[in-house]
Ligand code: GAL
């Protein structure tokens with residue numbers, strides 16, 4: 098089945114509401130809820146005193162209604178007694194300010210007191226509900242790091258030192274990795290090492306990078322501790338924790354994905370083309386565990402309440418969003434939250450059941466979506482077809498995030514999203530891949546912006562090309578090693594040979610400045626003086642010098658760009674053609690295919706335009722209408738076709 102539902106937070110409502118909730122869930126086709134995410138102060142109102150009566154009744158109601166629970170450990174939001182009793186466990190920011198309780202996620206990720214209390218409540222929950230018929234999966238915590246991803250307190254400082262000792266082996270090795278001989282930063286005792294707290298000038302880049310890595314690991318360790326406990330109490334019950342893939346970059350989700358049984362994520366609309374940004378988030382989430390379905394744990398039926406200006410969704414938009422996720426590999430479509438709050442911090446956030454009740458656009462769309470997903474049950478378990486991958490790595494993003502760079506305008510995540518968006522416009526579905534990951538299934542690998550690459554990552558791309566793949570590398574990639582140390586001898590040090598290019602100097606462009614390209618269009622943000630050693634030059638700056646090169650390497654070829662092409666479609670369509678990746682289609686109409694190993698496949702069509710469209714398809718629609726070559730997709734509509742191939 099396709100899972101359908103949302104966060105149910107019944108503790109904010111009187112008990113009389115609960116039965117109505119479950120009845121309406123049935124009406125909407127809801128089959129799962131995420132439960133208890135913010136229930137810690139209900140379950141443990143006073144330290145050490147547990148009260149499960151209300152949750153017992155809630156779980157029983159769900160079981161009675163045939164609805165299953167992703168039962169959450171409530172550890173994302175410790176109750177006020179925690180801050181009162183353990184003030185040293187509250188998080189501290191880089192300026193040294195203590196953050197108090199009164200919202201959520203007020204805890205230091207490295208605090209032993211927090212871990213202790215979190216495991217205690219998780220254990221109570223695990224013991225009580227491990228055999229409950231409503232339990233489907235453990236939803237551990239909620240969005241690790243959403244508000245407290247980096248803590249700069251003394252406890253975190255000590256944990257950082259222990260992490261460094263483990264990673265580097267010795268203080269000398271830390272000094273060497275960070276290049277502390279410069280600016281007189283050499284550490285002579287471990288105790289001198291601090292988190293990168295506020296300093297008179299730039300902090301050391303190696304220190305900052307390692308602190309980002311440590312902070313992500315500290316959160317992951319919290320997840321593992323809860324998961325291990327739950328696993329021991331309930332062997333066989335899967336566990337997940339919901340990511341914020343595509344819009345929160347403090348947690349290394351490649352590493353998190355290794356530890357969850359099922360990948361799940363939350364996604365909210367951003368930017369000028371939010372449906373393309375959505376596609377990016379979905380593609381990234383799918384890529385964490387390739388060929389395994391993932392769960393969209395949260396999105397919104399309409400407006401959120403945390404973006405300053407919060408746009409409500411147009412009629413049909415929520416269906417398009419949902420089907421986009423489904424098309425890109427989600428086997429669950431869920432929302433924050435089931436019933437819109439009457440009080441509290443999120444009362445202006447949309448929900449499945451709005452303030453105005455059931456005679457509303459939102460409710461009608463929620464019910465219709467339940468029907469649609471009910472009919473799409475055989476999609477579950479299928480995987481998405483993609484021949485292209487974009488390399489992405491957190492260490493590189495974090496390293497480039499240091500303020501002392503050639504320009505602050507070259508932003509890796511934006512550049513990766515810009516190439517992904519161009520592919521989306523070309524109608525090409527792509528994965529994201531770890532630089533050291535298995536690339537053998539792809540025809541084309543793109544490297545829009547990968548400042549830091551390990552030796553293993555550098556060799557991986559070379560192997561891919563040597564074996565017959567086509568690669569396209571953007572500027573300022575392959576520049577530093579895993580410690581953020583420059584690879585010497587000419588840029589891009591890691592891939593000079595692969596690309597057949599050597600670069601002497603960077604010439605970042607001023608804000609708004611562009612350079613004209615001989616082949617048409619312009620470059621922005623960045624330029625460099627490159628010399629083609631073995632590469633051929635495909636485009637130049639109007640003033641001379643390579644802008645786009647191509648180098649044959651083994652059985653394949655590697656392209657390189659020395660500036661940010663303002664219309665990357667020109668280059669991307671060329672490399673797609675060279676790699677044998679099909680592109681084209683109807684502008685604004687998203688087409689994605691999912692297929693089962695036995696050959697059954699589904700074509701998803703989402704028309705994001707205001708014009709009716711017709712796309713090629715063969716098979717039958719979910720409601721059984723035959724499609725013989727042409728599928729009508731009206732303006733703003735979604736269609737799913739069971740293909741006859
Ligand atoms: C998520 C969070 C939810 C809710 C939602 C609102 O970050 O997990 O609890 O706050 O945002 O958009």
Ligand code: ZN
Pocket residue numbers: 187188189205206207208248249250251252253254
């Ligand atoms: Zn701390």
